[in-house]
Amino acid sequence: MRSVLLCLLLGWLPGCLIAQNFNIAFRSKMTFTGQNLANIWGYTAGGQEYALVGAQEGLIIVNITDPDNPQQLLQIPGPNSFWREIKTYSHYAYVVSEGGGAIQIVDLNNLPGTNLAYHSVDGGAGLTKGHALHIDEVKGYLYIYGSNLNAGRPQVYNLNTDPYNPSYVGHVSFTGYVHDGFVENDLLYAAHIYAGKFNVVNMANKTSPVLLGSQNTPGAFTHNTWKSGNTLFATDEVTNSYLTAYNVADPSNITELDRIQITPASGSIVHNTHILNDYAVTSWYKDGFAIIDGSRPGNLVQVGRYDTYPGGSGNGFEGCWGVYPYFPSGNIVASNIRALGTNNGELWVFTPTYVRGCFFEGTVTHSLTGAPLNGVKVEILVSGTADNTNALGQYKIGQAQGGSFTAKFSKIGFITQEHPVSLTNGVVVNLDVALQPIVLPVELVRFEVEQENNDAILSWETASETSNAGFEIQHSDTDGATWSRVGFVAARGDGVSPAFYTYRMPGLAPGTHYFRLRQTDLDGKYSFSPWRNLVLYGSEWRFDLWPNPAANHCMVRLRSPFPTVATLLLLSANLQPVCAPMQVEVDGETIFPLAIGDLPAGVYLVLAGGIGWEERILLLKR
Numbered sequence: 163m164r165s166v167l168l169c170l171l172l173g174w175l176p177g178c179l180i181a182q183n184f185n186i187a188f189r190s191k192m193t194f195t196g197q198n199l200a201n202i203w204g205y206t207a208g209g210q211e212y213a214l215v216g217a218q219e220g221l222i223i224v225n226i227t228d229p230d231n232p233q234q235l236l237q238i239p240g241p242n243s244f245w246r247e248i249k250t251y252s253h254y255a256y257v258v259s260e261g262g263g264a265i266q267i268v269d270l271n272n273l274p275g276t277n278l279a280y281h282s283v284d285g286g287a288g289l290t291k292g293h294a295l296h297i298d299e300v301k302g303y304l305y306i307y308g309s310n311l312n313a314g315r316p317q318v319y320n321l322n323t324d325p326y327n328p329s330y331v332g333h334v335s336f337t338g339y340v341h342d343g344f345v346e347n348d349l350l351y352a353a354h355i356y357a358g359k360f361n362v363v364n365m366a367n368k369t370s371p372v373l374l375g376s377q378n379t380p381g382a383f384t385h386n387t388w389k390s391g392n393t394l395f396a397t398d399e400v401t402n403s404y405l406t407a408y409n410v411a412d413p414s415n416i417t418e419l420d421r422i423q424i425t426p427a428s429g430s431i432v433h434n435t436h437i438l439n440d441y442a443v444t445s446w447y448k449d450g451f452a453i454i455d456g457s458r459p460g461n462l463v464q465v466g467r468y469d470t471y472p473g474g475s476g477n478g479f480e481g482c483w484g485v486y487p488y489f490p491s492g493n494i495v496a497s498n499i500r501a502l503g504t505n506n507g508e509l510w511v512f513t514p515t516y517v518r519g520c521f522f523e524g525t526v527t528h529s530l531t532g533a534p535l536n537g538v539k540v541e542i543l544v545s546g547t548a549d550n551t552n553a554l555g556q557y558k559i560g561q562a563q564g565g566s567f568t569a570k571f572s573k574i575g576f577i578t579q580e581h582p583v584s585l586t587n588g589v590v591v592n593l594d595v596a597l598q599p600i601v602l603p604v605e606l607v608r609f610e611v612e613q614e615n616n617d618a619i620l621s622w623e624t625a626s627e628t629s630n631a632g633f634e635i636q637h638s639d640t641d642g643a644t645w646s647r648v649g650f651v652a653a654r655g656d657g658v659s660p661a662f663y664t665y666r667m668p669g670l671a672p673g674t675h676y677f678r679l680r681q682t683d684l685d686g687k688y689s690f691s692p693w694r695n696l697v698l699y700g701s702e703w704r705f706d707l708w709p710n711p712a713a714n715h716c717m718v719r720l721r722s723p724f725p726t727v728a729t730l731l732l733l734s735a736n737l738q739p740v741c742a743p744m745q746v747e748v749d750g751e752t753i754f755p756l757a758i759g760d761l762p763a764g765v766y767l768v769l770a771g772g773i774g775w776e777e778r779i780l781l782l783k784r
Contacts, residue, residue, distance in 0.1 A: 185453065185466035185515045185562065189229035189493070192509040194222065199507030201294075201434070201484040202497040203248040205255065205270055212273060213486070213495040214255055215509055216246030221257050221266070222509075225274055229493050229511045236276045238268055247294045251304070254325050258292035258306055265289065265306070265319070267326055285319045287311060287330035294386075297321070298345040303368070304328055305350065307340045314339035316352060318368050332368035337361055342386040342434075344394075349374075351387040351394055351410070358382030360396055362413035375413030380404050380421055390437040393419065393459040397432045397444070401477045405432050405444055407459040420558070422462040424452045429477030434484045441465075441516055443487040443494065448474045451485045451496055455519040455560070458590070463519030463560035470510050473502045487514075518588035519560040522547075526555045526571060529596040538573045538597065542583070561585070571595050603628045603683050607660070611677050611694040618696050620665040620677055627653060627661060634680040635665050638693075639673060647680075672698045674779055695779050703777075705770045707756075711782035714759040718770075722748040726772050732756070732781075733767040740766070748772070758783055 200216035213232070215222040220240035226232045240246065243261025250256070250270070257266040268280040284290065293308025302322040308314045312333050319328035334340070334352070341355035350363040350371070358379060364372040381398025388395050392411040398404060404421035424430070424446055435444040442454040442462075453466030471481030485496045498508035526538045534555025541548035542559070544567060549559040564585045572578040576597040583591055608623040620635060630653040636645040654661045667677075675698065679691040692711050697704065704721035720728050730744040740761065746752060756768070758781070766781045 183468050185517060186468040186494075187513045187515070188468070189511040189513055190226075190232055191511070192224065192232050192234065193501065194507045194509070196505055197507050198244050198500050198505065199483060199497040199509070200244060200246040200499070201248065202486050202495055202509075203250060203255070204486040204489055204495060205250050205273070206490055207253065207270065207273060210274055211489045211491060211493070212270070213509060213511075214248045214250070215497060215507075216248055216257070216259075216484075217507060218242060218244060218246075221246070221248060221255065221268060223270075223273070223278075224509060226489075226493065226495060226511050229491070229513065232509065232511055235274060236278070238266070238278070238280055240266055245293060247292075249295050249297045249304075251297045251299065251302070251321050252325055256295060256297070256304060256328075258295050258309075260291050260293055260308070262291045264291070265304075265328065267328075269326065281326075283327055285317075285328050285330040287317065289317060289330075292317075294342040296343055296345050298348065298365075300347045303331070303345070303365075305343060305345050307342055307352075314341075316340050316343060316350065316363075318365065332371075334363060334365075334371045336371070336373060337363070341384070344387045344389050346389055351389060353384040353387050353396065355384055355399065358384055358398075360384050360387050360394070362410060362416070375410075375416050377408060377416040377418075380406055385432075386434050388435050388437045388442075390440055390456065393456065395435050395437060395442050395456065397435055399431055399433060401429045401431060402427065403430075403432045405435055405442060405454060405462070407456060407462060409459070419460040420462045422454060422464065424454075424464050424467065425449050425475070428475060430475070431477065431479065433482070436485065436487055438487045439516070441487075443485050443514075445482040445485050445496065447471075447483075448476060448478055448481040451482050451494075453514060453516065455517075457518060458521055458558075458560075461519070461521055461523060461558035461560055463521070463562065465517050465519055465562040466514055468496075468510075468512060470496055470498050470508070471502060492516075517562060519562060520564050520585035520587055521558070521560045521590040522569065522583060522585060522593070523558045523590060524556070524593040524595065526551050526557065526595045526597060529598045532596075535573060535576070535597060538571055538576075541570050541572075542585075543568045543570055543580075562587075569593065571597060573597060575600055603687075604630050604681050604689075606679070606681070606691055609679060609691050609694060611696045613696055613698060614666075616668070616670050616698060618667040618670055618675060618677065620667070620694075622663050622679060622691070624661045624663075629684045631682045631684050633663065634682065635667070636678050636680055637667065638676040639671075645676075645678065670696075670698050674777060676780065693780075693782070697777055697779065703772070703775045704751075705777040705779065707768055707779045707781060710779070711784050712758060713784045715755045715757050716781065717753055718756050718768075719751065719753045720746060720748045720770060721751045722772065725749040728770055728772040730756075731769040732758075733769065735765045735767075737767065 197218040203214040213224040221238040241261035241263045243259040245260040253271040255268040264284045292306040304319040306317045316334045340352040343352040348366045362375040381400040381403045383400045385399035394410045406421040407419040433445045440457040450469035455463045494512045496510040538551040540557040547561045605625040632652040635649040637648045678693040682688045706719040
């Protein structure tokens with residue numbers, strides 16, 4: 163899985179910020195009062211460019227030839243609906259809606275005049291509504307999805323004989339509901355939104371289609387598809403969804419190439435994608451829309467972005483419904499469902515600057531064995547672009563901004579490396595890296611502290627030792643921040659592995675005590691062990707916490723000489739509560755888990771108290 167945080171700004175800023183509005187220039191915006199917008203398409207004739215806008219009350223036609231001064235020409239009335247989809251063939255526009263109206267066909271031949279002929283037909287099959295449509299322009303057939311017929315399966319209509327009066331020729335009977343799809347030269351790529359997959363269907367025989375292949379998509383809610391060469395792009399209309407690229411050269415062996423999010427972990431939802439010259443121009447609801455370079459479909463790179471829904475972000479079906487990038491001028495139109503806080507739909511006009519991504523790819527291996535390393539973090543410093551190597555040790559990342567950068571390669575247990583890289587738009591920079599494992603002089607496998615009367619008994623074990631001088635025992639009885647040396651245990655030095663060590667610290671006062679080991683090499687280098695805590699009580703009360711440090715949860719032990727209720731409180735490093743106080747019934751000894759998996763890494767304070775006593779323990783969250 164690929165997750166890229168692209169921090170490319172109109173100007174470089176310190177640190178890593180989410181990118182907004184780059185490589186796309188705003189030209190104009192039109193507002194339609196009281197009407198939500200749905201999808202959008204375009205039409206060009208006589209040197210004039212028109213936006214065909216699916217609005218709540220019907221098709222709106224806007225002349226956008228002057229992108230800074232769009233002019234609404236007319237609205238073709240249709241059934242009131244929040245869903246409306248448009249496609250064109252020759253000089254006709256085809257419109258469907260879930261609100262009804264069958265197939266509405268508008269003759270655009272008289273544009274820019276407003277006297278346009280239009281009517282609605284059912285194609286001879288009784289169609290009354292549809293969710294989406296697509297036209298196989300090579301073969302001249304109209305496909306309608308999510309209609310009232312055949313449980314929403316794809317319906318096919320012939321446009322060759324009379325495109326103003328299409329005739330029904332067949333449907334796909336063996337597949338379930340299809341939400342949207344792409345058709346090219348009799349090959350249908352059907353998006354089965356509820357089944358979470360797309361099917362590839364040979365439609366050469368419209369009355370007897372043939373299933374060629376099927377592929378599940380990451381979000382299991384496949385919304386739309388669009389093809390470019392042997393690559394199919396698909397979207398999933400769910401929270402934290404991806405635009406995903408697939409190799410469909412062999413429909414019986416479809417393979418995923420890459421997937422991308424433009425705002426990872428935000429909850430944002432991708433909607434529709436269209437491909438132009440290997441660029442995926444994609445609406446992303448509350449994130450506006452983005453341009454993704456798909457020229458290397460195994461390394462998708464965001465190279466343009468514009469937020470058409472400022473003030474809104476994350477999960478939800480608001481913002482940009484669709485984009486249309488196919489005007490000869492290169493301009494793009496986008497439909498906003500409605501402006502934030504209103505019921506007014508918006509048409510946006512933009513001029514994009516298409517740039518290719520700067521690609522950075524390679525393989526990371528183990529320097530001693532040559533084996534590929536999985537899970538190595540590869541990041542381009544400053545820009546924030548990052549990826550992890552896969553099981554083959556491969557990484558593929560990219561960004562829109564060229565220049566000189568530093569690439570960092572890191573993995574726990576290996577020495578981090580940094581390399582200078584020079585990135586150029588449209589150029590693939592390959593860098594293979596061999597990471598060296600960190601060989602520790604001492605491998606500590608166990609460190610424990612136990613109470614014996616008023617003494618602390620420390621014991622630890624090493625799996626192996628090289629050039630070890632010994633262990634300094636350090637103690638803190640305050641806050642775990644101030645430490646003092648209380649003893650030293652020399653290395654055994656006999657080459658025995660494993661090696662066992664003990665140390666006794668006598669005469670401790672009641673309270674919380676912290677211990678750690680400072681292991682020192684013969685050359686003077688040193689490292690610290692994790693700390694351990696021990697609570698000594700003047701009575702039979704007892705409060706313990708282990709393991710410490712901890713990652714996802716730790717165990718709490720409370721002991722009382724009589725039944726009582728203890729209060730447990732978890733505080734941050736600045737002594738602010740991070741959860742509500744917990745009331746725990748203690749009868750003798752009570753042990754229970756403390757869940758800390760959702761907490762950020764850092765230092766916390768755990769307080770426990772009862773009648774006549776209170777204790778605190780520092781907790782290190784990894």
